[in-house]
Amino acid sequence: MLTLVSLLVFAYGSVFASFGSVVASRLPQKQSIVSPRSYCPNCKRSLNFFELIPIVSWLGLRGKCRSCSTPISIRHPAFELLGGCLWVATYLYVPGWPQRAVFAVFWLFLLVLVETDILYMKVPNVLTYPGVLIFFILTVLTGIQSVKMALIGFVVNFGLLFFLSIGTRGKMGMGDAKLYGVIGVVLGPWAGLLSLVVAAFSGSVVGLTLRAFKLLKKRQYVPFVPHIAIGVIVSVFFGSQLLNWYIQLVLYRGY
Known part of the structure; x- marks a missing residue:
């Protein structure tokens, strides 16, 4: 069955x-x-x-x-x-059919943005703006996040990417920041930040590899949303294991 x-x-x-x-x-x-x-x-x-x-x-x-x-x-x-x-x-x-349904829609949303970034180097506002509100309602109604954690997730993740976008003078797109606002709502602050760490690692590895083989020009844009998607997938399905491993590593070194 x-x-x-x-x-x-x-x-x-x-x-x-x-x-x-x-x-x-x-x-x-x-x-x-x-x-x-x-x-x-x-x-x-x-x-x-x-x-x-x-x-x-x-x-x-x-x-x-x-x-x-x-x-x-x-x-x-x-x-x-x-x-x-x-x-x-x-x-x-993912336990519970309502929660599964929300994540099913979330994956579709994320895949669409991965493709728009690859094809057009765009993260359309027509998807991210309503996405924040829609996923806030869905995650709260289904109990994936509380109102408090969804709001904190949005503020922390969007805020961090917003300032990174300003600090990197456009190398980190504002569209990525808006997308991370949605991710923060769905995953909460800590899982959202974990996904960002994984995304940054993935993007760095791919970028350095392409440059090493001279497949990437000096100022050529590399779509970051695919790496964001990798980070989100890892965070959703392996986040607890990664956090437990990190905590044990820190505690072990502490002794």
Whole structure:
């Protein structure tokens, strides 16, 4: 029964992640996310049902448009796979269906912003501004955070990124600060800060590696939202273990 439910959850997660890709590609361009239906950007042919099945269609088409053979970015099945996996992990490790539903929406929200950052180097205000209010209401109503902790999480995480954005003169985008306001509401202050530490570590490793191999120019922008997403995922599913490990390490060194 657990396996069957997990498969269904994965399927729904991948479908919603696929829709999230449509939102991410169209919203910053001020295009409708409903119409027209998905189409090949090269030959403009509308895709049929069998070409829209998450992951499976990409594999069946061998990563190419059926009509014009234009390569289809591996980003699409990758995000669909990630969306399905996140929903399954949420189903398995987050207690309570209301809480799972909130995190399911939160993952979709985060994946959309990862893609907009990769594609357009933007974190749209049209998502982050209402996101703060919507997730504040949802997390408080479902008991994920208390009103107090959600507010503190917002102030601490948004405030820190806000001042970092000013201090780094734009190297850390203000959009990242707004996103961290939402993250602080959902995760609370401490898990939110942990996700930032992980994100900074991930971003530093990738950035230094790219520079070492001369794949990154001196002032070239590197999307940070993907690293934020990594930090959030680690914080949600492994945060307690990391904090316990750190506390034990500090106590051990103290003696």
